[in-house]
Amino acid sequence: xxRVFVALIIPILLVSLGGLGVSHFTAGTAVRxxxxxxxxxxxxxxxxxxxxxxxxxxxxPDSYTLKISTQxxxxxxxxxxxxxxNFGTVYGxxxxxxxxxxxxxxxxxxxxFVHNEYFYGPWTRNSVPNNVYARVWVPTTRDxxxxxxxxxxxxxxxxxxxxYLQPSGPGAGSTSLNSMVLWIFLQYPxxxxxxxxxxxxxxxxxxxxxxxxxxxxxxxxxxxx
Amino acid sequence: xxxxxxxxARNSRxxxxxxxxxxxxxxxxxxxxxxxxxxxxxxxIMNLDPAVYEIEITDYWIKSYNGLxxxxxxxxxxxxxxxxxxxxDCVFPGWELNLITEIYxxxxxxxLNYTIYYSxxxxxxSWTQTNEAGLFNAVGMQYNSTFYLNKSLTDxxxxxxxxxxxxxxxxxxxxxxxxxGQFPQLEDKSFAIEIVxxxxxxxxxxxxxxxxx
Numbered sequence: 001x002x003r004v005f006v007a008l009i010i011p012i013l014l015v016s017l018g019g020l021g022v023s024h025f026t027a028g029t030a031v032r033x034x035x036x037x038x039x040x041x042x043x044x045x046x047x048x049x050x051x052x053x054x055x056x057x058x059x060x061p062d063s064y065t066l067k068i069s070t071q072x073x074x075x076x077x078x079x080x081x082x083x084x085x086n087f088g089t090v091y092g093x094x095x096x097x098x099x100x101x102x103x104x105x106x107x108x109x110x111x112x113f114v115h116n117e118y119f120y121g122p123w124t125r126n127s128v129p130n131n132v133y134a135r136v137w138v139p140t141t142r143d144x145x146x147x148x149x150x151x152x153x154x155x156x157x158x159x160x161x162x163x164y165l166q167p168s169g170p171g172a173g174s175t176s177l178n179s180m181v182l183w184i185f186l187q188y189p190x191x192x193x194x195x196x197x198x199x200x201x202x203x204x205x206x207x208x209x210x211x212x213x214x215x216x217x218x219x220x221x222x223x224x225x
Numbered sequence: 226x227x228x229x230x231x232x233x234a235r236n237s238r239x240x241x242x243x244x245x246x247x248x249x250x251x252x253x254x255x256x257x258x259x260x261x262x263x264x265x266x267x268x269x270i271m272n273l274d275p276a277v278y279e280i281e282i283t284d285y286w287i288k289s290y291n292g293l294x295x296x297x298x299x300x301x302x303x304x305x306x307x308x309x310x311x312x313x314d315c316v317f318p319g320w321e322l323n324l325i326t327e328i329y330x331x332x333x334x335x336x337l338n339y340t341i342y343y344s345x346x347x348x349x350x351s352w353t354q355t356n357e358a359g360l361f362n363a364v365g366m367q368y369n370s371t372f373y374l375n376k377s378l379t380d381x382x383x384x385x386x387x388x389x390x391x392x393x394x395x396x397x398x399x400x401x402x403x404x405x406g407q408f409p410q411l412e413d414k415s416f417a418i419e420i421v422x423x424x425x426x427x428x429x430x431x432x433x434x435x436x437x438x
Binding site for chain 1: 265266267268269270271272273274275276277333334386387389390425426428429430431433434435
């Protein structure tokens, strides 16, 4: 029994002391909690890449990454649209304004790009209106005749960010408001110098956990003493 | 009595384990909790390359001609035609030529335009940039340039037309020698004309109402 006791307690003590080590060398008091985090799971159900110019390849290796390769000249622009969906089943999330970072090439060009973001929603996945996503159309150099019902971007009705997405409900046909539309306008301005070398621009849409408001006040926990 | 003491001692160990282990487990889990973040990301990776403007001549033919000259061509290192050369040693008043070149866009979306050069000597030429009026005044040659979208030359290419990658377009050079009052000053003269078709950035103006600025 003693051996079992020692075998259990010593590793546990070591692990705990390791966790406490940092706070041990700082003055003050601390309260630590046993926590297990939820993994958020927000991705795009579908995407669109629209530009008047034909050159461009778009590829989505998964629901979280979109890869676009294209050629850019002063005045070039594109619209990138997503239906973003909270696939998580526990917590809601807030979808905020994307960030833009040049990860390779001339980083000084990061301020040269013009970008605007337009947020719409939230809705259930099956009730995303066609006139904010499906019917959005950009004329191309080869097709300048708008199809019936086409909407030019940005579609009206955008809302200020962040947009709160509820967690997905169980099963298909969920009634939770877990989907939104995001349109990004990205332009290399006409007055910018022509690009000399390739660059890689990464657009990151960060979704932060937005748990429901507390229903138990901290006062209720005092009885434990 | 001894037995009861042992039992009590065991119970106190159990209590000790419970009191020690559970908080320690919580503290350990807490350490892990702090290390995790409650956020998720969707990433768009854009590989943006400079636009490349490259065109080549893939074919040429004479649509109409009333002289005794001939056409040859020069190849680029990749085998494509980069220059068509037309030679005629007996240009006469009323001489006319309509030469068509098929142009293939091997680069990015582009606009096409042309520049006229002339030289009053041919070996070697000494080029001067000019326009249609300047060419006529200099060597008595009327020049008309037209771009077409189809090989049968029925669809005119609109101004500032975006030539997409891998598209063919057709360029018509129409030359008429009309020395008018300049003859016989232009008699027994040699001159050269060069029409250079350039590919440049597409004009975004027609599309700026669709989100552009």
